[in-house]
Amino acid sequence: xxxxxxxxxxxxxxxxxxxxxxxxxxxxxxxxxxxxxxxxxxxxxxxxxxxxxxxxxxxxxxxxxxxxxxxxxxxxxxxxxxxxxxxxxxxxxxxxxxxxxxxxx
Numbered sequence: 001x002x003x004x005x006x007x008x009x010x011x012x013x014x015x016x017x018x019x020x021x022x023x024x025x026x027x028x029x030x031x032x033x034x035x036x037x038x039x040x041x042x043x044x045x046x047x048x049x050x051x052x053x054x055x056x057x058x059x060x061x062x063x064x065x066x067x068x069x070x071x072x073x074x075x076x077x078x079x080x081x082x083x084x085x086x087x088x089x090x091x092x093x094x095x096x097x098x099x100x101x102x103x104x105x
Contacts, residue, residue: 001064002026002096007057008047020057021047024096026069044069044094067098 006023026044033040046069050057074093081088 002067002069003064004060004062005045007050007054007061009054020050020052020054022050022052022057022060023047024065024069046094046096048096065096065098067096069094070097 002024004022005025008021008023009018010021011018024046026046028041028043030039031042032038052060071092072095073091076089076091078087078089080086
């Protein structure tokens with residue numbers, strides 16, 4: 001299950017049209033720090049577009065949806081690490097995947 005934690009309105013930079021997004025939060029996971037080896041809690045967060053208007057989208061905050069946030073491969077891109085000049089190449093992203101309630105036979 002994923003939880004809806006926010007609803008956002010953004011503006012398309014090319015067309016200047018407004019659109020709405022839902023922010024989803026996945027399950028909390030216990031991970032171990034690579035530097036210290038100590039455990040910490042983390043949860044993946046993704047946004048998905050919606051055709052709901054802003055008021056309808058905000059009404060969904062606090063509810064849950066069936067599904068998971070999964071790691072998927074993507075074309076390589078580079079990000080700058082916060083608080084440093086170090087750049088890292090990334091070859092994955094995270095996306096929402098609804099869980100089907102139909103059994104595979």
